[in-house]
Amino acid sequence: MADTALSGVPHTINSIQTSYMAQVQRKRLYGGLTLLIFAMLMVSGFVVADDRNAGGFWEGLHQIGDYPADVLSEAWEKRAELPALVVKYFPALVETINIAAVSTLFGAAGGLVLSLLGTRGLAKWPRLIPLFRRISDVMRAVPEIVIALVLIFVLGGGPVPAMIAIAIHTAGALAKMFSEVAENADLKAIEGLASTGATWSQRMVLGVFPQVAPNYVSYALLRFEINIRASAILGFVGAGGLGYELRNAMAWGPGRFDEAAAIFILLFGTIVVFDQVSSRYRNRLTEGQGQ
């Protein structure tokens, strides 16, 4: 056995080399052509975009730092007032985080149900999988800001429309991620539970959740980080919280740039803190399993 495996077949090695070289040449040719087409598309796309741009990319490029410079210089002049402003806007920050937290909670719950109903092998009604998948597609296809604008029109401004808007988008986005995790779950445990006469809900909660929980929590935390940013942005369209204050400060123009700077500091600090906390926690969940 060992001898046959180690002795070569002299007359075929050349043909193997030639055919492999041909394959390599072909791959290189295709790769080079793809790269060329890509580069040409990028260049031509840039030229078109630049032509259609009202201001012109190159003419505007040097002004890109003007606005931040204005904000920073004014904030620096009034730096003594910054701590007071940070304290003043802290309640708005809490509102923003609250919107994000509540909508993540509701969104994750909705996403969970949608994902289980839309996963092959787990769904309660296998025929309805496409329906639930399309529902979650629609939920994440519509941007939060569009839903929020409609809801603000109907319900009036405030945190509730923002919360609903973010929750809907979160449910759609998490349903997709959750169901990808659930697809890889081991079906043996579920079969075992089914053999004892367990209901669908019992099979899901007792058989699937223990397997997917670390990944689910990790995705939900990631979504929470994203939702903090989203809820700050929704403030711009009148949904309250930090974004609303930021829009007021920025719309005012020079004179209230110190307030804008204070809000930026709060927002930046919050996002950094939550990013750090949740990424540390997520790492623990995914790496430190079983400890």
Place this chain on the structure above:
Amino acid sequence: MLKITALTKRFGDKTAVDAANIHVEKPAMIGIIGRSGAGKSTLLRMLNCLSDASEGSINFDGEEITALKGAARREWQSRCAMIFQQFNLVPRMDVVSNVLHGTLNKRSTLATLFNLYPQSDIHKAIEILDRLGIAEQAPKRAEALSGGQQQRVAIARALMQDPKIILADEPIASLDPMNAQVVMQSLRTIHEEDGRMVIANLHTLDTARRYCDRVIGMRDGRIVFDGTPAQLTTGVARDIYGAGADFSEAATSTEIETLDRTAAETAYA
């Protein structure tokens, strides 16, 4: 040639390798035996600089290996190929590309990122595969191969490095007896024909006895035996494995003949 002095590795308060001393004068085929957790893998990983030593020195032809940093360290790694228990190939790349990874240290990063290897290297890779009897598998993806074939691809990658030393960490532990024999025989042939030093961690005694010129026994991080296979008596083996009087060599065997023998003995008894 290779001189390991008081090499120690600690993980927290645990000592994985405890003051190991090994001198090798000329290229040999060396088997390291011991039960799992004895520090065999850690020792090999320190030799390849995959992990840093806590204390001690590794000296190869007058060069201090433990002191190497950056490019010099990577250059040493290319001269000291490693073969793993789980093959550690890139599963979605074809066999020849995997073998060509053996030249990564010599080629520019940019060229290798685009998979641009010189034709001579590609031909050499296929010749090495042919030597190991798997040239027909050249265009296939590594993941499509059987365990024994994948391990031979890993050996081909090691040979592509043209190394002075080949380190093999449990090269046959995931293979069936038939493939284990092919892989061990390949390593032996490489040692005999190319004159490369081969250091293999083995968990079975008879494999070490059959293929190695020199056997080193490790227990709880210490080297407790260093000698020829002939000096490795059952008593010594019991010491190395920390086993009782019921220990027999056949219990650790993966060889077909031994299994047959054991089966026959059991049937006879």
